[in-house]
Amino acid sequence: METSRIFLTAASCVLVAWTASAALAADGKALFADKGCTACHGEDAKTPLQEGYPKLAGQNAEYVFRQLQDIKAGSRANAQVPDTMAPIAADLTEADNRALADYLAGLDKFTPATARGPADAAGRKLYMSKTCIACHGKEGLKPVLPTYPSVAGQDKAYLAQQMRDIKSSARKNGETAAMQPVMHLVNEDEIDAIADYLSNVK
Numbered sequence: 258m259e260t261s262r263i264f265l266t267a268a269s270c271v272l273v274a275w276t277a278s279a280a281l282a283a284d285g286k287a288l289f290a291d292k293g294c295t296a297c298h299g300e301d302a303k304t305p306l307q308e309g310y311p312k313l314a315g316q317n318a319e320y321v322f323r324q325l326q327d328i329k330a331g332s333r334a335n336a337q338v339p340d341t342m343a344p345i346a347a348d349l350t351e352a353d354n355r356a357l358a359d360y361l362a363g364l365d366k367f368t369p370a371t372a373r374g375p376a377d378a379a380g381r382k383l384y385m386s387k388t389c390i391a392c393h394g395k396e397g398l399k400p401v402l403p404t405y406p407s408v409a410g411q412d413k414a415y416l417a418q419q420m421r422d423i424k425s426s427a428r429k430n431g432e433t434a435a436m437q438p439v440m441h442l443v444n445e446d447e448i449d450a451i452a453d454y455l456s457n458v459k
């Protein structure tokens with residue numbers, strides 16, 4: 258009798274855990290549509306509405322989660338954040354942000370539709386010589402920490418803007434302090450060349 262009760266309790270715990278994780282995965286996708294994220298970032302999260310808007314598919318979950326929390330808290334308020342993301346992020350709960358981040362991280366980063374032109378050789382050289390590779394990984398694909406962003410295949414104008422803002426400290430949220438000190442190594446033209454290179458990685 259006692260054994261069967263323990264068994265039943267264990268079985269229902271497994272069931273609850275399974276249902277909860279299934280619900281969480283479903284939530285992220287539903288939230289992404291219901292909260293209107295698709296309007297600006299695209300239904301597949303990698304065809305943004307316009308230049309300067311980021312792709313989110315395949316981005317590191319922990320990085321995305323923290324950005325959403327920072328935008329909500331107001332600590333990331335550079336560039337287009339106040340006019341686009343801030344009002345939406347204000348309504349998102351911590352659980353929403355986890356579900357959204359997990360959903361986005363699980364999507365494929367690349368598809369043939371997002372394939373771009375050949376890599377910019379000058380930008381590639383700069384990416385390797387100006388220390389970027391040490392944190393963002395080979396070709397920007399494999400950041401060294403889960404809180405660091407993948408920068409490969411990202412929108413070119415978005416990349417350049419974020420580099421400028423981190424350099425000038427207009428963006429100083431999260432772990433940007435790790436990157437800011439190396440940004441004196443790159444000038445305006447070099448920032449554009451690196452953005453061109455990274456946006457073409459596929």
Ligand code: HEC
Nearest residue numbers: 292293294297310311321324335336337338341342345357
């Ligand atoms: C009105 C357009 C718009 C909507 C709607 C929108 N975003 Fe954004 N989002 C942007 C723009 C523009 C940026 C880049 C802001 C900047 O210039 O720094 C951004 C940035 C982000 C970032 C940071 C990306 C990075 O690489 O650091 C995340 C994460 C994000 N959005 C997720 C979402 C989610 C999730 C939703 C829905 C809840 C959403 N966005 C709705 C326009 C939008």
Ligand code: HEC
Nearest residue numbers: 387388389392405406416419430431432433435436439451
């Ligand atoms: C010491 C580690 C480090 C180095 C070196 C570094 N970065 Fe970063 N980078 C980061 C971190 C950490 C972030 C995210 C900061 C945050 O918001 O928490 C970031 C953010 C970015 C972003 C914004 C991504 C987005 O989705 O918004 C871009 C673009 C970027 N880095 C490009 C570069 C380039 C190009 C170089 C070389 C010139 C470079 N980084 C060097 C750690 C580094």
